[in-house]
Every structure is written in C-alpha cells, then in structure tokens.
Amino acid sequence: MNNLLNAENNGTALIILEKTAYPAWLEQQDKRCQNWLENTQYKGDGLALIPNNQGKLSQALFVVTDAHDYFACGDLIKQLPQGQYLLQAQAEHVTAISFGWLVGAYQYDRYITDKSDKTLASLAINNAEIVASAIKFAQATALTRDLVNTPAADMMPVDIAQATLELAETFNGAVTQIIGDELLVHNYPTIHAVGRASINTPRLIDLTWGDKSHPQVTLIGKGVCFDSGGLDMKPAAGMRNMKKDMGGAAHVLGLAQLxxxxxxxxxxxxxxxxxxxxxxxxxxRPGDVVTTRKGLSVEIHNTDAEGRLVLCDALAEAENDEPELIIDFATLTGAMRVALGTEIAGFFSNNDQIAAEITSAGSKISDPVWRMPLHKPYDDLFQSTIADMTNCPTQPFGGAITAALYLQRFVEKTDWVHFDVMAFNVRHLPGRPLGGEAFGIRAVFDYLQARFK
Known part of the structure; x- marks a missing residue:
C-alpha cells in the first residue's frame, strides 16, 4: 500500500477539480488543451487524459461533484494508466483524495488463483503527514474488510484470536483468552451457551494496550463467526452471508489499529x-434460561438473537474497570438495515453529547452515522414469566431499538455507544467494492482523537 501513495514532488500532473471550478480552469488552458477536450467531447465530469504534442500523456484531469467526499476519487486509481502522478488540487481536498485513492486499490484476492500482474498507478503528494495518515486509515479499513470477507471456514474464533495476537505484536499490546469450558469457570455463561454446540471452541479474547495511567476506553466486538440461527435456524438466503456476523469484531480491531x-x-x-x-x-434451545455474568436470568425466546447474548457478558465485564467510555460494534439486527439501509451505521448512546460529537465527526469525513432512540417504554417487551427477562420480544417491531435496550441493561454507570452495522457492501460504489466494509470506525476515531489529545 505504501508504494501507491508517496510523499514526493514528481510525476505526471493529476488535476482534481470540482465541477464548479472546471469552467474557470478550462479558460486558463492553452488552445491545444481546450481543443482536445472539446473534440473528445469531454463534458467536465470524470476522467480525461490529455496528451502533449508528441501524443504522450501530458496531464490527467478528474472532475468530481464534491471533492470533500472521501470516496469521490475511490475508483480513480484503477482508471488511470500505470505510472506516478503528481496531485494538483485544493489544499482542503487533499486528505479526502488521499484516502479515496488508497481504499480504491483494495481487492480481496486470497482465493483467486490467477494473481497476474495488476500494477496500479501511484500518487505523489508533497505532504508527508497527509500521506502517513492516509496509509494508516486505509490499512485499518483493509483489515476490517479482510476479516469480514474471509469465509467462515478460515475465520473461526481461533482465527480472530490470531488476528488479534498479530495486531498486539505489531503495536506492543497484550492478549489473553478464556476458552471453552473455562468460560463457565470465569463466569461468562452466555458466551459459552451460544458457542458450545460448535466444534470451534468459543472464547473471550481480551486485548490491552497503552499506559494504564491514561483514560481507559473499552471496545467490544461481536464475534459470531458464522450464524446458522441455532435451533431457530435461518433460511438459506438469510444464512448465505453470515460469515460477516463477526463484523463487529472486525470493526473493533480496525478501530484498535487506528x-x-x-x-x-x-x-x-x-x-x-x-x-x-x-x-x-x-x-x-428456545425456552432455556441462562443466567448472565451480571446475574440477570434470561429466557431464550429465539436462538437467532444470539449476538446480544455474547455481548451482554462482555459488557458486564467491561464495566468492572470503570472506563471512561465503552463502545461496542455488532452486526446485530436486520431491523437497522430496514430503518437506515445498508450504507449508514446506526448507533445508540446513553450520552447526548458523545452522540452528537460522533455524528458531527462522521459527517465531515464521509463516514455517516445516525443516532437511534433508546425508547425506554419498549423495555416492557422483555417480560418473562419464568426469568428476569427474555432475550428478545415476541413482536417484531423496533428490532434495533429493543436489541439496544437489551444491551443497555448490562451497562449501568458508564458512558456507552452501541453501533449496529451492516459490515458489508451490497453494491459497488467508488472506493467501496462488494463485500466487507468498515462503517463508523473513522467517525469514532476522529471523536476519540479530538477528546483524548
């Protein structure tokens, strides 16, 4: 990735403009350039390759609607001929262009046999700080995408643990694990209950990093490596992409890397x-009762509402440290996708200021997030006649809200943010290929960076 974006000052000129700036730019060009664009019927939108008098590429022009959009240039790296290009753009657009350039190079090719040479263009930017930052954000995005894209056969609990260990080794962190029946010994009964039927042993992976004297932030990621639905089994169509049900884990590892x-x-x-x-x-089984780490007993209404079960034990553990903030990510409900579609990350929070600041951060960097309500009257929908609560209501309405309310019962005193994300692109967009995707991690990171300077 590093050789695709360089802190240099040489290469074929790549001019990136917004549509509103194109007419003024065109007027300033020589007659040869103007004639070329006119005769090639260039309309001031997208890519134009402009030759010199010898017919060799002199400069590339790319015109977009909004150059502040971090994905506006997401397909550009694959459209340009090979070679190095020197960016010419407004200073306020360079950060977005750099990120879009790099994420546009992403391809998940682990299982593709023909890996013939696919050398891409490189981009030179005369700003080493922007280059270094763009590479970090693109690497975190790629990590999240890679983990989600990997089929379940190669991304089981042990594989998530390995990815966590590698991340810890890179940044001098530490990892511990509680595995299998040890989860019962250490009082993580709901994690064990959901995972015990698999030959792939369930576990709680615990990564720590940094100076303990600094404010603590705890991230929690749903790591359901494949979700059949359990005994309340999903239909075939609903099961097809359930390799992505560990997308919450992928998101927190990408955010941790940032x-x-x-x-x-x-x-x-x-x-x-x-x-x-x-x-x-x-x-x-449906109808079973499990006593959680917090001590609340939960009657299982549906075994396909398992994500909240594994998360609730982790949330209860997270509060033991009294951190400044707990943030969880999960591919939790189809209801959130019905509400917001597949391309906006919905979230809940018990702190209005934090919610507003994360939303504001995301809006500035093309990482849109939308706060949903923790509507407390819906708590009544969890009533059980034989336990403290059920794991989901019997009625289907407001499913994302009720899932969040279930989780909130395990966070009593800490500022908390819960993301319910798709983790998957269902259509190609610039810089965002079909498959695994990171939603909200850049918004959250920018919020954390602003808060903990």
Missing part, C-alpha cells in the same frame, strides 16, 4: 466474544 497506529493517549481494552452459533445435540 488508535494504536496514531499512539492515542488512552489505555485501550478490546473484548471480543468469539463463537460459532451452530446446531448440535447440546445447542442452546
């Missing part, structure tokens, strides 16, 4: 309950 790569002055803890929701003779 935090550590920027050496943010916080003490970071990352908790990942990693399981496979499988079917076997000892699978969790």
């Amino acid at each position: 935090i550590m790569a920027h050496n943010l002055p916080i003490y970071l803890r990352v908790l990942i309950p990693a399981v496979e929701n499988a079917v076997s003779s000892n699978a969790l």
